[in-house]
Amino acid sequence: MRDFGVGFRYLLRGQKWVGGHGRRLGFGLLPGLVTLVLYIGALVGLGYGADDLTAWATPFADDWTSPWQGLFRGALTGLVFAFGLFLAVITFTAVTLLVGQPFYESLSEEVDRSEGGEAPESGLPLWRELWISARDSLRIVLRVAFYGVLLFACGFIPVVGQTVVPAIGFCVSGFFLTEELTAVALQRRRVELKERLGLLRGRRMAALGFGVPLTLAFLVPFVAVFLMPGAVAGATLMARDLCGETAGDGADDDAEEDDRNPSSVVENRM
Incomplete structure (x- = not known):
């Protein structure tokens, strides 16, 4: 569980960093605002059309008597909207990052510089970086959609589907x-x-904590x-921690002890 806390502290440190760089916060809001408007429109449309979609997908329930038809289709409608919300949450970041690629690249580079040293550069032209980002984001979305379908199906399991x-x-x-x-x-x-x-699977709890x-x-x-x-x-x-460019967030608390006992650094890395 310590790694979970490390991941969460990275999240807090990032917010604190941006809070101390107000100009970066202002520029960083623009891509998110554009994407948010698009997603709100999509979710509102899904909210209005989910009932019709459920009715179209379940013609076998047309002759069911009340209240079973309403309960069944109502539950399915809720699951459809929940699935749409699930996809919206996971794809929002990908779309926002794609829309704001130049903003976030610049922000990330400044964070690297503020931590000491030079900011690594890919050396690729912007169009190539956008293509790679879009390609990788699509691969992630497909993975998430696969897991989403499995979880959607498991949602019908009594008790487990509503908790686990x-x-x-x-x-x-x-x-x-x-x-x-x-x-x-x-x-x-x-x-x-x-x-x-x-890299993230190797630090799974930190990834979840973030x-x-x-x-x-x-x-x-x-x-x-x-x-x-x-x-x-x-x-x-x-990312700097994952690449071994820093001792990691949790190491700050133990820096004094590590100076006295160098072997502890190796043990922490294990």
């Missing part, structure tokens, strides 16, 4: 949300998607817009 499945869903969303955000810094380091996923609270916060309207710049900053700090 939502918890797993938030963990899945949080893990891939962390991947999307750390990709801003890791792509500049020419770290491919497969390797990025491997992504799950953010996923829950993103469920609140407008919160995602204001947290995105800080999330990118925090993810950059985490």
